[in-house]
Amino acid sequence: MKIRLALATATVALLAASAAQAGTITFNSMASDPGPRSAMETLIEQFEAENPDITVELNTFDHEAYKTALRNWLTSSSPPDVVTWFAGERMNAFAGRGLFADVTDVWNDNGLFDVMSSSSSALAYEGEQYGVPYTYYQWGVYYRTDIFEENGIEVPETFDDLVAACGTLREAGIAPVTIGTKFLWTAAGWFDYLNLRTNGLEYHLGLMSGEIPYTDDGVRATMANWQRLIDAECYIDDHSAYSWQEAIPFLTQGEAAMYLIGNFITPFFPEDSMDNYGFFQFPIIDESVGIYEDAPIDTLHIPANAENQEDARRFLAFMSQANILTDMNEALNQLPPNSESQVPDNRFLEAGFEMLSAADGIAQFYDRDTDPEMARAGMEGFQEFMVNPDRLDDILERLDRTRQRIFR
Amino acid sequence: MAASPIPREHRRAAFWFLLPALIMFTVYVIYPILQSFWISFHEWDGLTDTMEWVGLRNYEDLLFWDDDFWTAIINNVWWLIFYLLAPLFGLIMALFLNQTVRGIRIAKSLFFFPFVISQVVVGLVFSWFYDPSFGLLNEVVGFFGIPTISLLSSERWVTFAIIAAGLWPQTAYCMILYLTGLNNINPEQIEAARIDGAKRFKLYWHVIRPQLSPATFLAIVVTVIGALRSFDLVAIMTNGGPYGSSSVLAFKMYEEAIFNFRVGYGASIAVVLFLIMAVYITFFLTRMLQQERSGG
Amino acid sequence: MYPTPIEKFGPGTRRTYNVALWVVLVLWLLPLLAVMLTSIRSLEDISTGNYWGWPTDFLLIENYTEIFEATPLGRYLLNSVMITIPTVLGVLILSTMAGFALAIYKIKLGFFVFAMFIAGNFIPFQILMIPVKNLTEALGMYDTMPGLIMFHIAFQSGFAVLFMRNFIKALPHELIEAARVEGANEFQIFWYVVVPLVRPAIAAMAVLVFTFIWNDYFWAIVLVQSDNAQPITAGIQSLRGQWVASWQLISAGSVVAALPPVAMFFLMQKHFIAGLTMGATKG
Numbered sequence: 001m002k003i004r005l006a007l008a009t010a011t012v013a014l015l016a017a018s019a020a021q022a023g024t025i026t027f028n029s030m031a032s033d034p035g036p037r038s039a040m041e042t043l044i045e046q047f048e049a050e051n052p053d054i055t056v057e058l059n060t061f062d063h064e065a066y067k068t069a070l071r072n073w074l075t076s077s078s079p080p081d082v083v084t085w086f087a088g089e090r091m092n093a094f095a096g097r098g099l100f101a102d103v104t105d106v107w108n109d110n111g112l113f114d115v116m117s118s119s120s121s122a123l124a125y126e127g128e129q130y131g132v133p134y135t136y137y138q139w140g141v142y143y144r145t146d147i148f149e150e151n152g153i154e155v156p157e158t159f160d161d162l163v164a165a166c167g168t169l170r171e172a173g174i175a176p177v178t179i180g181t182k183f184l185w186t187a188a189g190w191f192d193y194l195n196l197r198t199n200g201l202e203y204h205l206g207l208m209s210g211e212i213p214y215t216d217d218g219v220r221a222t223m224a225n226w227q228r229l230i231d232a233e234c235y236i237d238d239h240s241a242y243s244w245q246e247a248i249p250f251l252t253q254g255e256a257a258m259y260l261i262g263n264f265i266t267p268f269f270p271e272d273s274m275d276n277y278g279f280f281q282f283p284i285i286d287e288s289v290g291i292y293e294d295a296p297i298d299t300l301h302i303p304a305n306a307e308n309q310e311d312a313r314r315f316l317a318f319m320s321q322a323n324i325l326t327d328m329n330e331a332l333n334q335l336p337p338n339s340e341s342q343v344p345d346n347r348f349l350e351a352g353f354e355m356l357s358a359a360d361g362i363a364q365f366y367d368r369d370t371d372p373e374m375a376r377a378g379m380e381g382f383q384e385f386m387v388n389p390d391r392l393d394d395i396l397e398r399l400d401r402t403r404q405r406i407f408r
Numbered sequence: 409m410a411a412s413p414i415p416r417e418h419r420r421a422a423f424w425f426l427l428p429a430l431i432m433f434t435v436y437v438i439y440p441i442l443q444s445f446w447i448s449f450h451e452w453d454g455l456t457d458t459m460e461w462v463g464l465r466n467y468e469d470l471l472f473w474d475d476d477f478w479t480a481i482i483n484n485v486w487w488l489i490f491y492l493l494a495p496l497f498g499l500i501m502a503l504f505l506n507q508t509v510r511g512i513r514i515a516k517s518l519f520f521f522p523f524v525i526s527q528v529v530v531g532l533v534f535s536w537f538y539d540p541s542f543g544l545l546n547e548v549v550g551f552f553g554i555p556t557i558s559l560l561s562s563e564r565w566v567t568f569a570i571i572a573a574g575l576w577p578q579t580a581y582c583m584i585l586y587l588t589g590l591n592n593i594n595p596e597q598i599e600a601a602r603i604d605g606a607k608r609f610k611l612y613w614h615v616i617r618p619q620l621s622p623a624t625f626l627a628i629v630v631t632v633i634g635a636l637r638s639f640d641l642v643a644i645m646t647n648g649g650p651y652g653s654s655s656v657l658a659f660k661m662y663e664e665a666i667f668n669f670r671v672g673y674g675a676s677i678a679v680v681l682f683l684i685m686a687v688y689i690t691f692f693l694t695r696m697l698q699q700e701r702s703g704g
Numbered sequence: 705m706y707p708t709p710i711e712k713f714g715p716g717t718r719r720t721y722n723v724a725l726w727v728v729l730v731l732w733l734l735p736l737l738a739v740m741l742t743s744i745r746s747l748e749d750i751s752t753g754n755y756w757g758w759p760t761d762f763l764l765i766e767n768y769t770e771i772f773e774a775t776p777l778g779r780y781l782l783n784s785v786m787i788t789i790p791t792v793l794g795v796l797i798l799s800t801m802a803g804f805a806l807a808i809y810k811i812k813l814g815f816f817v818f819a820m821f822i823a824g825n826f827i828p829f830q831i832l833m834i835p836v837k838n839l840t841e842a843l844g845m846y847d848t849m850p851g852l853i854m855f856h857i858a859f860q861s862g863f864a865v866l867f868m869r870n871f872i873k874a875l876p877h878e879l880i881e882a883a884r885v886e887g888a889n890e891f892q893i894f895w896y897v898v899v900p901l902v903r904p905a906i907a908a909m910a911v912l913v914f915t916f917i918w919n920d921y922f923w924a925i926v927l928v929q930s931d932n933a934q935p936i937t938a939g940i941q942s943l944r945g946q947w948v949a950s951w952q953l954i955s956a957g958s959v960v961a962a963l964p965p966v967a968m969f970f971l972m973q974k975h976f977i978a979g980l981t982m983g984a985t986k987g
Contacts, residue, residue, distance in 0.1 A: 026930065032942070059930045062942040064647075068666050072837065073929050075455055076846045080929070093669075097455045182649060238540045238558035240650035249541075373668035384651035387563075401473065418809050421890035425805035426817065429798040429861050436858030437824040440835035447834065454834060507710045509722055515729055517973060521736065524969050525962040526919035526937050532944065532958060533735040536951075542755050544738070576735070590706060598706050616706050637828050640921060644941075658830050671834055678831035689823045 023311040024055045025081040028073065030066035031332070035267055039331030047318050054311045064183060074099040079303035081312040087122035087133060087297040088364035089208070093372055094301075095125040101302040101309060103316060104129045110317050115338045119297050122364060131301035132320045133337035135329050137263040138352030139189060139294040139365075145278040147174060147257045155278075159197070159225065159285040166232040169257050175236040177229075178256035180247030181386065182240060184379035188366035189260050190229075191382050192294050195222040197285035201292040201361040208370040210407030214378075214399040223385070223392055225285060230389050240383055262296065266348050267333055279348050281355050290360035296368055297337060377402040441682070447675040454671035466676035476652045477677070480660040483567045484636065484684075487656060490571045491578060491635035495627040498582025499620075505583070506590045516587065523580040531644030534573035535560065560646055563653035570641050570654060578634055582627040589623030590616075625695070632688050636681065657681040743767060743955035750951050763952070771956045776931050780939030781960065787849050787856070787935050788917045794857035795864050795913050796906055802861070803868025804894050808880060818869060825862025832859075833926055840927055847929045855923060860913050867912075871905040872898060907975030915965045936961045 031040050037060055044056045059080070061069060066084075073079045074094060085091060094100045107113055107129045113120055119133045148155070148165075151172050156162040166176040181187045195204050199218045206212040207219065229235070236256055239247065248268050250256035259265060260282070269277045284291070300319055302312045318324060322340035329336040330344045335353055343353045356362065367375035381395040448466055450459040470477050505516055522530065537543050540558035549557065559569035593616060601615045639658040642648060648655040648663060655663070657677055665674030710721050730737070738756065745754070746761040754760065772778050805811070806818050836855055837846070845851030875898070883893050899906075924938040934942075940957050 028929070057930075060942075062944065065925065065938075065942055069925060069929065071455065071666070071669075072926065076837075076929075077841045077844070078846060094455075097453070099455060182647060184649070238561045241538075241540055241558050241561035373670065376663075376667050380649075380651045383649065387561075387650060398475065405469075405473075417890065419811065422805040422809040422811045422814075425801040425890075425894070429802035429821075429865060430817070432798060432854075432858035433821060433824060433861055435839070436836060436855055437827075437832065437862065438820065440832040440839070441824070441827065443835040444831045503707055504728070505725075506707060507721070509710060509718075509725070512725075515725055517970060518729055519732060520969070521733060521966065524915055524965045525736075525958075526921065526940075528919075528921055528937050528941055528944075529739070529958040529962055530735075532954070533739055536738070536755065537735060544734075544756050547756065593706055611706070633826055639828075639830060658828050661828075661830055662833075665834065675831070675834070678828065681828045682831060685826055685828060686823075689826050692826075693819050693822065 023053065023308050024057055025308050025311045025315055026057045026059065027082040027315070028059045028061065028066075028070075028080040029084045030061050030063050031084060032060050032062050032066075033264070033267070036332050039328055042331070043319070043324060043328055046324075047315060050318070051311075051314060054314065056315065071099075074303050074305070077305065078307065079305050081302065081306040081308045082315055083301050083303060084134075085131065085299050085301050086364070086368045087119065087131070087299050088368040089370055090364075090368045090372065091123065091130055091299065091301070092125050095130040099304050100130045101304045101306065102128045102130060103132065103302060103313065106132060106313050106316050106320070110320055112320055115322065115340050116320070118339070119337045122297050123299060131299040132316050133297045133299050134319055134325060135332050135334040136295050136297040136337050137334040137349075138356055139193070139260070139262050139296075140282060140352065140355065141258050141260050141280050142251070142265055142348075143258040143278055143280065144251065144254065144276055146276040147254060148278075155280045156283045159228075159283050162283045163228050163232050163234075166229065166234040170233050174254070175250060175256040176232075176234045177258045177260065178236050178247045178250035179239045179259065180242030180244045181383045182243045182246075184376070184383055185365075185367055186244050186247075186261065187382040187386055188375070188379045189262075189294065190226065191222070191378075192363060192366050193260065193282040194225050194285070195219070196292040196294075196363060197282065197289060198222045198225055200289045201363060204292070204363060205369065208366075210371070210374070210403050214396045214403055219396065223396070226385070227389055227392075230386065235386065240387060262294075263334060263348055263352055266346075279351050291358075292361045292363060293356055293359045294365050295356050295359075295362045296365045371406050374403060374406050444675045444678050444682075447672055448679045450672040451670075452672045453669040454665065455669065459672070462672070466673045469673065470676055470680070476655060476660060479652060480655045480657050480677075481680075483654065483656050484638075484681075486567050487571055487574075487635040487638050488632065490568065491574065491631050491638075492628065494575050494578035494631050495582045495624060497575070497579040498584075498627060499586050499624075501579065501583040502586030502590055506587060520580050520584055522577040523584070525577070527577075527640035528644055530573060530577060531641045534569075534576075534641075535645050538569055561650050563650055566646055566650065566654040570638075570645055573645065574634070574638060574641050578631060581630065585623045585627045585630075586620065589620045593619045629688075629692055633685075636685055636688075657684075739955045739958055742951055743959050745952045747950065747952060767952050767956045768960075771953050771960065775939075775943055775953075775957070777936070777939060777943070777957055777960060779931055780934055780936040783849065783933055783939075784918060784935040784937075784961075784964070787852055788914055790853050791856040791860065791917045792910050792913045794853065795860045796909060798857065798861045799864030799868045799909065800899065800902065800906065801894070802865045803870075803872050804898055806865065806869045807872035807875075808893075808898075818865070821862045821865045825859070825866065829859065830922070837926055846927065847933055849928070849933050852923060852927045852933070852935075855927065856917050856920070860916065864909055864913065867909060868902065868905060871902055875901055904975050907972055911968055911972045911975070914968050918965045 027044070029040055031037055040058060040060070044058055048054065048056060070083060070085065071094075073083070085094075091100065107120070112132065116133060119136065120129065123129050123131050123133060147169075151168055151174075153165050153168055154161070156165050169176040179186050179190075192204070195207070198221050203212065203218055207214070207216075212218065236247070236250055244261065245268070247259070248265065251259050252268070252270060266277075281293075300316055302309060302316065306312055319328075320338065322336075322338045325336035325338045326341040329341065333344065333346065333349070335343060335349055335356075343349055363369055367379065370378065378399055381399050385392060385395055447459070449461060449463060451462045451466070452459040501519065505512065505519060537545055538559045540546060540556050540561070545559075546556050557565075559565045597615055597619075598611070601611050606615065637658060638656050639662065642654055642656055642659045643662075646654045648659050658681065661674045661677040661681065664670045664677065710718055741759060742750075742755065744762050744764045744767060745759045746763055749760055802821075806814055840846050840851040840855065843851070845854065879897055879901075880893055883897050888896070918935075919937060920935070921937040921941065924935045928934055928938070940954070940961050943957050944954050
């Protein structure tokens with residue numbers, strides 16, 4: 001494996017040496033939390049040491065702002081040379097408009113189809129690869145083991161268990177589930193899981209691609225399950241006032257017991273009481289439905305108009321190497337998408353890795369699997385449903401009108 | 409006098425003095441406005457070069473199919489109505505501050521403070537103030553035994569909570585306008601009125617108020633513009649939420665054009681907002697024209 | 705003077721006024737005081753929920769050093785200066801010239817041009833976003849400070865022309881006539897007669913435009929992308945997303961961002977008030 005890597009690196013280096021002179025690549029990143037940010041910086045230093053003829057200029061942006069800004073950059077005449085983004089429909093929106101460069105050559109030259117086979121389809125658009133993955137992570141329920149113990153609650157395996165746990169916690173004066181829906185997407189996590197567990201992956205993807213109406217009975221079944229959670233007062237009050245981070249203190253201060261979120265939450269758990277936190281898979285609703293999970297992939301892309309395509313490709317190749325991805329995900333506290341990398345030594349990640357390996361299928365995430373505009377309307381609808389469940393019919397009808405317009 | 413012929417050299421001088429500003433303004437403001445009108449008749453994602461002519465369909469969708477549009481327009485009306493409290497509060501504060509005690513100068517500048525800082529900071533501060541779990545507002549109402557309220561996540565109150573945040577700097581602005589207005593008042597007239605025995609309110613109504621009317625006019629104009637342009641605070645404090653209930657036209661336009669790749673649709677919202685604004689612009693221009701005539 | 709000067713009341717009223725003045729002021733500025741206090745708090749205070757009480761530790765130097773060392777705040781600050789100053793100069797030059805032309809000469813379409821400036825200035829500026837971005841790119845100025853500066857100059861000149869025109873219009877016309885009689889040409893009249901007289905208005909405009917541009921956020925994220933050109937408002941907002949739990953640092957950054965316009969206002973206050981009085985009340 002070492003040899004192959006060395007070979008790959010050598011090939012890339014040779015290619016580059018024949019082509020470009022000393023170059024600069026601009027790299028816009030949304031890895032803005034302190035840990036991921038410094039991980040990026042360290043890797044860039046390493047890249048520059050190995051490629052003295054290239055300088056990387058890193059710009060880091062806040063997540064929410066980045067999502068808006070990216071399309072501005074991509075359509076400009078001088079976009080950055082490398083950008084971070086998301087796999088799936090989110091990528092397709094730009095790939096389909098010719099804004100991301102086709103990097104199938106990077107996949108071929110570095111043998112990525114072998115080591116990254118599990119994520120290759122999420123980065124493919126009409127048969128070509130439009131980016132490389134650098135990290136992925138599981139979603140699931142993070143919870144306070146100590147609170148569960150105190151109240152005699154077992155880890156819920158079925159949906160009924162979960163609803164029952166909500167009741168027990170409420171009686172104990174604890175909010176069962178914390179969530180911050182100000183930026184909407186956290187609510188979509190609940191929808192994804194409820195829908196995947198109720199209707200399965202194929203149905204879910206049909207809904208995502210606009211083939212199934214939001215007024216369908218399947219969706220209604222999903223929403224009826226959601227209704228049970230709302231009736232059991234599972235969620236904290238005023239969740240639409242908080243961002244996902246602002247909802248964390250409810251968990252860490254023991255006012256709430258669970259949080260359905262991605263693994264990126266774990267660095268926020270206090271060091272000294274780390275033992276009080278656990279992770280469990282979203283409970284089973286219907287035994288006859290396969291077990292599917294959300295596991296979003298974060299990716300690197302080269303804008304189609306980027307000036308320094310050559311050096312950007314070298315950077316992508318560098319960032320796809322097994323050992324680099326091991327280091328990076330160690331620091332990111334997430335899972336490396338290269339099958340030859342090491343999964344970080346961390347119980348949350350190990351649990352997640354095991355869970356995802358055993359899954360019957362993987363979804364990206366609601367706002368990565370469906371059209372961006374549909375995603376926004378849908379997530380707004382979910383947020384409204386969580387606050388006003390009695391408006392369900394209105395919401396579903398509105399979503400379906402939006403679906404019909406977008407996918408017409 | 410108005411009909412006297414214009415000397416040629418004056419015309420030429422006027423031309424050259426106007427030209428730079430005119431070019432810049434035409435290129436960066438006038439032309440883009442027209443372009444926005446043009447775009448509003450198209451379906452365009454803003455990413456590719458293909459624009460599809462759809463005639464009035466964007467407007468049709470807006471008026472008949474989009475509930476959020478009506479939410480936004482109603483919110484803009486609330487903004488207009490309640491933002492106009494700023495001139496009133498500004499006047500009260502100006503009357504309170506128009507004294508010559510020690511330290512009044514520094515006090516006046518400190519009162520003006522909120523106007524000088526950016527809306528990003530104002531939005532941030534008020535988000536903390538309203539926070540249901542630790543915000544000062546809830547500590548205060550909790551003291552009086554009122555249960556916790558979460559203004560920013562209540563579809564009923566959220567817009568008013570944001571307006572209240574906006575009133576803070578806006579009141580400071582109007583206060584300064586009134587302070588300068590009060591400074592300009594002819595002291596002899598006041599003395600004369602006082603000698604005539606005019607008392608507080610009567611004095612204000614008949615002597616002070618007319619002299620403050622230019623300040624009032626300006627305060628109202630800047631406040632109306634501020635209300636119709638409101639965007640920053642909404643974007644920073646709630647991002648239009650919960651579920652779009654605090655959206656305003658400017659935010660909705662931004663959201664459609666940026667998040668939803670519907671640039672043509674966004675442009676049609678911009679046009680609607682522009683037409684509303686045009687009413688005020690006409691009002692302002694008419695009034696100025698009148699002043700121009702009467703003032704000679 | 706109106707209302708009746710407080711000196712004419714009894715000592716009791718006077719004392720009450722003096723106390724009330726400062727109490728109201730503290731209440732008025734309470735939100736800002738909270739930000740300042742937060743900016744010197746420790747992280748422990750924040751994580752234990754001590755947002756409004758007295759800080760347990762005063763970390764004035766630590767927090768403000770950290771914000772400059774751990775984030776590109778210094779760079780943002782410099783960018784803001786490099787964007788704001790040329791904009792202020794550009795607006796002043798353009799608007800004084802145009803205001804002069806519109807106030808002094810009776811041109812046929814004068815009022816129409818003037819109306820256009822006002823109207824353009826009142827529009828919801830978000831409407832310009834897509835066309836202006838396309839234009840900036842076509843000019844090769846996307847993600848550069850000049851791109852941002854050009855737009856700001858153009859847009860601000862709407863308000864500024866209105867302001868300067870009214871101010872110049874209020875000047876005694878005889879001065880200009882007298883200069884003409886003495887044989888001064890139009891440029892000399894502008895430069896030697898009008899410009900010295902409108903200095904207070906220029907100073908006031910400078911403060912106003914400085915404040916508006918310094919605080920701009922919208923255009924900063926539309927026309928600029930990299931840390932090398934981003935002004936401090938965009939920088940702060942991005943820090944806010946990046947340092948979510950570290951409110952003491954965001955507060956410190958906000959205070960830093962607010963300081964220059966505040967300082968500007970205090971330094972130029974006399975001109976500011978004077979300019980507003982003469983220029984704006986003619987409205």
